[in-house]
Amino acid sequence: MISPLEKLVKSLKKFPGVGEKTAIRYAFFILNANQQEIDELVRNIEIVKRDLKLCSECFHLTEGDLCDICGDTRRDRSRICVVESPLDLLSVEKSGDFRGIYHVLHGVMSPLDGIGPDEIKLNELVRRTNQENVKEVILALNPTVEGEATASFIRDQLRKTGVIISRIAYGIPVGGSLEYADPLTLTRAFEQRTTL
Amino acid sequence: MISPLEKLVKSLKKFPGVGEKTAIRYAFFILNANQQEIDELVRNIEIVKRDLKLCSECFHLTEGDLCDICGDTRRDRSRICVVESPLDLLSVEKSGDFRGIYHVLHGVMSPLDGIGPDEIKLNELVRRTNQENVKEVILALNPTVEGEATASFIRDQLRKTGVIISRIAYGIPVGGSLEYADPLTLTRAFEQRTTL
Numbered sequence: 001m002i003s004p005l006e007k008l009v010k011s012l013k014k015f016p017g018v019g020e021k022t023a024i025r026y027a028f029f030i031l032n033a034n035q036q037e038i039d040e041l042v043r044n045i046e047i048v049k050r051d052l053k054l055c056s057e058c059f060h061l062t063e064g065d066l067c068d069i070c071g072d073t074r075r076d077r078s079r080i081c082v083v084e085s086p087l088d089l090l091s092v093e094k095s096g097d098f099r100g101i102y103h104v105l106h107g108v109m110s111p112l113d114g115i116g117p118d119e120i121k122l123n124e125l126v127r128r129t130n131q132e133n134v135k136e137v138i139l140a141l142n143p144t145v146e147g148e149a150t151a152s153f154i155r156d157q158l159r160k161t162g163v164i165i166s167r168i169a170y171g172i173p174v175g176g177s178l179e180y181a182d183p184l185t186l187t188r189a190f191e192q193r194t195t196l
Numbered sequence: 197m198i199s200p201l202e203k204l205v206k207s208l209k210k211f212p213g214v215g216e217k218t219a220i221r222y223a224f225f226i227l228n229a230n231q232q233e234i235d236e237l238v239r240n241i242e243i244v245k246r247d248l249k250l251c252s253e254c255f256h257l258t259e260g261d262l263c264d265i266c267g268d269t270r271r272d273r274s275r276i277c278v279v280e281s282p283l284d285l286l287s288v289e290k291s292g293d294f295r296g297i298y299h300v301l302h303g304v305m306s307p308l309d310g311i312g313p314d315e316i317k318l319n320e321l322v323r324r325t326n327q328e329n330v331k332e333v334i335l336a337l338n339p340t341v342e343g344e345a346t347a348s349f350i351r352d353q354l355r356k357t358g359v360i361i362s363r364i365a366y367g368i369p370v371g372g373s374l375e376y377a378d379p380l381t382l383t384r385a386f387e388q389r390t391t392l
Contacts, residue, residue: 002248002257002258002259002263002264003259004240004243004244004247004248004259005244005248005257007240007243008237008240008241008243008244010240011233011236011237011240011241012237014225014229014233014237015222015225016221016222016225017218017221022213024283024286025212025213026211026212027244028281028282028283029210029211029212030241030244030245031244031245031248031257033210035245037207037210038241038245040207041204041207041208041210041241042238042241042242044200044203044204044206044207045204045207045226045234045237045238046238047200047203047204048200048201048204048223048226048227049226049227049231049234051200052198052200052201052227061198061201061227062198063198063199063200067198068198085224086224087220087224090220
């Protein structure tokens with residue numbers, strides 16, 4: 001292959017889930033796209049890398065000191081939703097129901113990978129829970145082994161603060177089918193059944 | 197979503213086959229990747245856009261005046277393989293069997309879209325076939341309606357030059373199954389059967 005194209009393919013192959021064939025398709029798309037579109041792409045990449053920082057309060061992404069959510073006075077500051085990543089935060093925001101504020105951990109504890117409470121924004125969560133006028137901490141971590149362990153750890157850490165600690169429900173996804181649900185999800189769905 | 201990230205997602209959604217979710221994944225990959233990797237990506241994009249031109253002979257991509265293939269004296273210059281795009285050329289090259297040279301049309305005729313013989317590199321093919329010491333023109337166009345029509349048109353145009361005009365075989369892909377082959381492919385496979 002032509003060397004500049006080959007190098008671009010190599011860069012694009014680093015994207016998540018992108019193999020050789022997809023990278024080649026993307027490279028040719030870039031090659032054939034009009035210059036203005038590509039200038040815009042490059043500019044947008046550079047701005048994201050240069051201008052995005054972490055919110056000094058909740059550690060979500062922001063261009064300024066505080067993120068849009070922490071800066072929004074209409075949000076309920078007594079409820080903190082704890083998520084693993086900004087991407088998870090955006091998923092919760094998209095549902096549009098939660099009107100509280102967030103705390104982004106930037107990971108979960110994983111002792112095998114050397115990630116303890118100090119490697120994620122956990123001390124900051126404890127500090128925030130103590131300082132602010134917080135009534136409830138809602139854990140919205142992923143239902144993985146590490147997510148579960150981190151949730152337990154947070155519960156233990158926050159117990160003495162007296163705030164309500166809750167966790168989002170596990171269960172059958174809306175539109176999902178019992179037939180395809182894994183046994184653990186079903187067990188949780190039964191455990192967390194609600195009376196009608 | 198945070199505005200710079202949103203803009204990047206919008207740019208990434210223009211990539212072929214990339215929807216909102218994939219674009220968001222890519223944007224977060226870019227955000228979290230180390231700066232050096234992203235600098236390299238941006239540089240590779242810019243080099244591809246700036247330095248790649250079309251070979252003055254076959255219209256394949258090249259950094260110089262002639263592409264690597266046209267510049268290779270070991271290639272058989274009496275056989276020209278006609279392809280629609282540089283991507284198709286790379287596919288043929290990957291099989292490693294063809295030792296002739298190429299001609300990249302950069303499209304196929306499509307009267308409904310206003311693409312006639314003058315919009316693709318067809319006159320150039322006729323000129324090359326007349327000028328060079330060509331014995332065979334092998335059409336390796338895609339088996340679409342437009343590809344077929346373009347192949348017929350080329351055959352008519354080149355008939356008076358006296359060179360052999362051939363077309364790559366249609367048939368069951370190696371590793372494919374008759375069960376899943378479409379009727380037209382099967383018809384062609386029967387028409388083009390070879391005696392053993």
